Amino acid sequence: MVYVKWFVLLLFWTLFAAFLHYSLPKYDVVRIVNTHEERIDLDDWTRIFWSDPTAQSKRLMNRDVQFIQGVRGNGRTIVYRNEDTGWGWPPYFKFDTANLYTEANDLVSTKTDPQWVAVRYFGWRSIFFSIFPNAISITPVDGPEDKPFNWFSTLFLITFGGLFGYGYYRWRRFRRDRLSPAFDEVSDNFSAAGDAISRKRNRFQAWLDTWKTKK
Structure with missing residues (x-):
């Protein structure tokens, strides 16, 4: 799965670079x-x-x-x-x-x-x-x-690189500060719910075993 992810990313950036090279x-x-x-x-x-x-x-x-x-x-x-x-x-x-x-x-x-x-x-x-x-x-x-000197293409690429870098930085911060805690909370809630179900199942199994013994 990791190789597929990197292949898709490489293909995307290759096509995007070709698009810019053609258009600029x-x-x-x-x-x-x-x-x-x-x-x-x-x-x-x-x-x-x-x-x-x-x-x-x-x-x-x-x-x-x-x-x-x-x-x-x-x-x-x-x-x-x-x-x-x-x-x-x-x-x-x-x-x-x-x-x-x-x-x-x-x-x-x-x-x-x-x-x-x-x-x-x-x-x-x-x-x-x-x-x-x-x-x-x-x-x-x-x-x-x-x-x-190709001023337009140079300034465009510098501006694009700066905006992309800033956007990537903000995304990393948003994912770290907002998404990761939210995902961790959801994961903790699922774990807690699973533990509660497991405890109830164990209590039910214990009750069932006791009931069978009494019979």
């Missing part, structure tokens, strides 16, 4: 090499990794999606999708897909004359499942090492 913003410093638009099928489980900002889009089995192609300073490639998040999750309230696409096109550069940009995004990149992170904003930077 991250930064890449890249050189934009191209932008394009492509028709994407949305007829399998990977649909959850594509935005559904409108009720109409939820009924579509495929749609046109804008992409931004980039190359990192180490030469590795990365492709971002450019979709509105609307009022959905994560709550980035992105409605400027067209503007961002225009900015990306304006910042396209070559290897000989690079223009480095910091792309703020959320999500994951999976070649096998054709999953792409969603670009939120693009900011020009001086070089491939000029990566912005």
Whole structure:
């Protein structure tokens, strides 16, 4: 039973960590090499990794999606999708897909004359499942090492850790001061009731044995 408990806890925190890693913003410093638009099928489980900002889009089995192609300073490639998040999750309230696409096109550069940009995004990149992170904003930077500090994610995780730690501390105190005494009292009451029943049963048995002897 202990192993099942730890397995459930490990599974829960692993899924929660994955959820945060997917949803929280991250930064890449890249050189934009191209932008394009492509028709994407949305007829399998990977649909959850594509935005559904409108009720109409939820009924579509495929749609046109804008992409931004980039190359990192180490030469590795990365492709971002450019979709509105609307009022959905994560709550980035992105409605400027067209503007961002225009900015990306304006910042396209070559290897000989690079223009480095910091792309703020959320999500994951999976070649096998054709999953792409969603670009939120693009900011020009001086070089491939000029990566912005991720203030939002850092402050969020510190705040969340503090609130969780405080909540856990208060729960431990509540369990120690309120629940444990209440459970102990209930256990004592059950024990006392069991002892009383046992004494009555013994007295009845003694009376029954006496009655049988007299007969």
